[in-house]
Amino acid sequence: MAFDTATATAWITAAEAAVKADEARLTGLDAAIGDGDHGANMARGLSAALTNIAEKAPTTPGDVLVSAGRGIVAKTGGASGPLYGSAFRRAGKALGDAASVEAPELGAALEAALTAIKELGGANEGDKTMIDALAPAVAAFQAIAADGGPIAMAAAAAADAAEQGLAATIPLQARKGRASYLGPRSVGHEDPGAASTTLILRALAEVTA
């Protein structure tokens, strides 16, 4: 299936539902090494994304993602707001005004999202951040897209890669954000940002399956 306005809206809707359902788990992960508000912040941000989409009534998948990003930036309240907000907006802009895109274009949009997060936050792979889930996911998505694979297959591979990336954050020592103050005590926990990124990518796989 192609990625169109309805699919993009379904993605954000599913992501919001997934984050709400796992809000307590995300907050628990964040309480271990962060400030314990990631679940609530993500729920509020994605809820604002849905509100903004409803108000703006976007007519392209790119506009859906830009509208979602603006809602997330405005209402999240923590560092995940500008990071996810910039990611969705940059992905939306990468899609341009196409009414519908295929796997290579969606892969390029996900890569634009990754670049936005790296530029804004200054983190890289191995710093125990959302990038540790998103970077392998983007690579997996693009590898399948490059082989001519459909969005469903690419998105499923991306979600699997994100889950592996999330698990790989456990032994890492945080080098960004509040958790970095903990030094070696940040080791032994999943990164909450990588956990929410994994939920969002699994939601993409589900709505495109």
Next chain:
Amino acid sequence: MTVGIVLVSHSPAVAGSVAELAGELAGPSVTIRPAGGTDDGRFGTSIELIAAAVAAADSGDGVCVLMDMGSSVLTSKTLIEDLEDDGGGPVVRLADAPFTEGAVAAAVLASTGQDLDAVVGTAEQAWSMRKL
């Protein structure tokens, strides 16, 4: 010429108190606006509060923004990108500076009528003002 100052903190009280302190030391000629916490009064950061503070602090000579850390920095950077995308807004610079010391330094220099580059530069030089 008077450059405006915006102070972005996770805490409404910290932003407000540092604005009060810097204002006391700089005098009434400088507009210093706090943007602390979220738009519903919690700890955190609000791009809408920062944008409103920037608009209120600008008298046409630009605005120097100081941030505490984390989402304050990321949200302020996002606002700068938005202003560049939209065009036509106030000239805004982020100062990579210690929050309280930088705010006082920036406000005092702004009160002498120096331009935005000088105000941002003075805030950033606050890193090198040793105390002991």
